[in-house]
Amino acid sequence: MKAQALHGHLDALLLxxxxxxxxHGYAIIEALKARSGGSxxxxxxxxxPALRRLERxxxxxxxxxxxxxxxxxxxxxxxxxRRTLAGERASWQEFSATVQAFLGDARPPAAPA
Structure with missing residues (x-):
């Protein structure tokens, strides 16, 4: 996975x-790797540094x-x-649904009759 693809999402993934x-930090790194199938x-x-930022x-x-x-x-x-994570999840659902509308299906929607 491209590092640029994580831009803006790392904090939510860590949360x-x-x-x-x-x-502990190493376990967090391993959990990210395991849950992403190695990606x-x-x-x-x-x-x-991201963990320190989240702590601040x-x-x-x-x-x-x-x-x-x-x-x-x-x-x-x-x-x-926990509140921030809930907000990040809601934002992600909205964002991914919007992107899915464009990238999820190569066929354009049928024109209204």
């Missing part, structure tokens, strides 16, 4: 991954935790993040 519960194999240099916005909170004996920063959705 959606965190909807299932708290995760989203994002570098840490893309994901971690108040949509994600983080705490240090021990995972497999190692200290890791664990991220989770805040109430504001």
């Amino acid at each position: 959606a991954v965190l909807e299932s519960g708290a995760m 989203l194999d994002l570098p840490t240099g893309t994901v971690y 916005a108040g949509w994600v909170s983080s705490d240090w935790s021990v995972v497999n004996g190692r200290q890791r920063r664990t991220y989770q959705l805040t109430a504001g993040g």
Whole structure:
């Protein structure tokens, strides 16, 4: 998948991954990759700055935790993040329906009789 295709959607994807519960950064990257069937194999240099941005916005909170004996920063959705995710989902439904009207079928609609 082209990185440009993610423009404007990465935040929503990260929020959606965190909807299932708290995760550390590497687990988030792996979840993106798994849920996309390998299409989203994002570098840490893309994901971690986005997580920090989401935290500054108040949509994600983080705490240090021990995972497999190692200290890791664990991220989770805040109430504001859940509201934002709901809004992102509604916007995505509207956007994808509009694009589908143009790209979903190669045949133009029949003209009214």
